Amino acid sequence: MNQTERRRVIEQEVIKCSRCGTCRSICPVFLAENNENTTARxxxxMMEAVLEGDVELTPGVQERFEKCLLCKACKAHCGSGVATDKLIMEGRAAAVAHNGLSPAKKMAFTGLRYRKLFDLGLRTGALFQNLIFKKLPDGRGCVPRILLPGAGLNQRRIMPNMTTNPLRSRLPKFIKAKTPVSKGRVLFFTGCMLNYMYPEPGEAVVSILTRNGWDVVIPEEQCCCGTPAFTSGDVETGRFLAEQNIKAISAEKHDHIVTACASCGAALKHEYKHILDNSSLLSTWQEISTKVLDISQFVLKYCDLSKLGKLPFKVTYHDPCHLVRGMNVSSEPREILKSIPGLKFVEMKDANRCCGAGGSFSAVYYELSRKINDKKLDNVEDTGMDYLVTGCSSCRMHITDGLTQRNSSVKVLHTAEVINMAYDAASRKEGKAC
Ligand code: SF4
Ligand code: SF4
Structure with missing residues (x-):
């Protein structure tokens, strides 16, 4: 698509908005701030005014586009089907082209382009994290020792400890199925957060796959899915990372692609379409996208639920925006959780409402994201459950931060961890090593 065609597509989307205001009742940012400027309409x-040349892309206008979680709730509730999330991303891209990125984002996204350097930086950072972060005594994370607002670090924000042994270092590239006969090969796209912050759910994914008869391949050349970059308006970096991942994925023989991060999954399955415009890899991506499944979809379709053992847990489930509206996944994790013997499942109020994380949104607007998160935490605690289960590391980090600050007894687990625990429980009962 050339610039003129792109502009026409944006204009056609903008004029679909009838300004009815239905989206006000659902937008988490508007509900927290009660400010019309934050609504989708x-x-x-604003996008229309920019297109017509009535408004310049000043830093103030850029901020209007940035104050959005890209939760897609407005689109889901819009009678005219306006893809406001896409318009906001177009607005951000135009604003970045005009004003540039913030120094922190510029540094971070440049780092993402150099996979090996990025990896070395995070491993070194993990070794020396105690210099910047203070570990909490109960092992539920760490807090920054100093205020670093430019890097999105608020001194009351509780972060997960970074692992000194990332997921992709713990596991070999090829892992054989644990059954005598293999059903095929699954490519596991780990993403950054499972690799560097939450390796345990990643190990659970591999365990689930191999015990169900699937060989696993974890491509070494995979890099960040690009979501932080392209959603911030750095389309060039997003496209560079998408192309690296397409090359890394297509270089490996596989039957299915599994993700366990909502944002990675939505990027690989759908979002790359918008940034690979005119790319020679577009058709390769189209083929790849048909094979992408979230781990909950894969388990429901290709794994044996009759072998799940008893778990004496009480759980509720939070829908990550990029899973429920990004990948259309909501019934699958619930169906699996409800099929685990002994596990009590209680639906929370507004389970599919954004938790307020929104990627870098929670770094830039921490207090606002906490305010949005507070509603989620109230709903979690009202269920009286022991665990909140979810399928997104970013949601997990933000919700754990809030629960810990509240001294709540509720713990957060990834869907894959719960499934794997249930398989472990059955293996223990049978006296089998797993
Ligand atoms: S985005 Fe949709 S719901 Fe919101 S004002 Fe426009 S038409 Fe109405
Ligand atoms: S994507 Fe979410 S936060 Fe952004 S305008 Fe729509 S409802 Fe509001």
Whole structure:
């Protein structure tokens, strides 16, 4: 698509908005701030004014586009089907082209382009994290020792400890199925957060796959899925990372692609379409996208649920935006959880409402993201459950931060961890090593 065609597509989307205001009742940012400027219709109007040349892309206008979680709730509730999330990303891209990125984002996204250097930086950072972060005594994470607002670090924000032994270092590239006969090969796209912050759910994914008869391949050349970059308006970096991943994935023989991160999955399955415009790898991506499944979809379709053992847990489930509206996954994790013997499942109020993380949104607007998160935490605690289960590391980090600050007894687990625990329980009962 050339610039003129792209502009026409944006204009056609913008004029679909009838300014009815239905999106006000669902937008988490508007509900927290009660400011019309934060609504989808206001952002659509702003985009129209920019297109017509009535408004310049000043840093103030850029901030209007940035104050959005890209949760897609407005689109899901819009009678006219306006893809406001896409318009906001177009607005961010135009604003970045005009004003540039913030120094922190510029540094971070440049780092993402150099996979090996990025890896070395995070491993070194993990070794020396105690210089910047203070570990909490109960092992539930760490807090920054100093205020670093430029890097999105608020002194009351509780972060997960970074692992000094990332997921992709713990596991070999090829892992054989644990059954005598293999059903095929699954490519596991780990993403960054499972690799560097939450390796245990990643290990659970591999365990689930191999015990169900699937060989696993974890491509070494995979890099960040690019979501942080392209959602921030750095389309060039997003596209570079997408192309690296397409090359890394297509270089490995595989039957299915599994993700366990909502944002990685949505990027690989759908979002790359918008940034690979005119790329020679577009058709390769189209083929790849048909094979992408979230781990909960894969388990429901290709794994044996009759072998799940008893778990004496009480759980509720939070829908990550990029899973429920990004990949259309919501019934699958629930169906699996409900099929685990002994596990009590209680639905929370507004389970599919954004938790307020929104990637870098929670770094830039920490207090606002906490306010949005507080509603989620109230709903979690009202269920009286022991665990909150979810399928997104970013949601997990933000919700754990809030629960820990509240001294709540509720713990957060990834869906894959719960499934794997249930398989472990059955293996223990049978007296089998797993
Ligand atoms: S985005 Fe949709 S719901 Fe919101 S004002 Fe426009 S038409 Fe109405
Ligand atoms: S994507 Fe979410 S935060 Fe952004 S305008 Fe729509 S409802 Fe509001």
């Amino acid at each position: 206001s952002k659509n109007r």
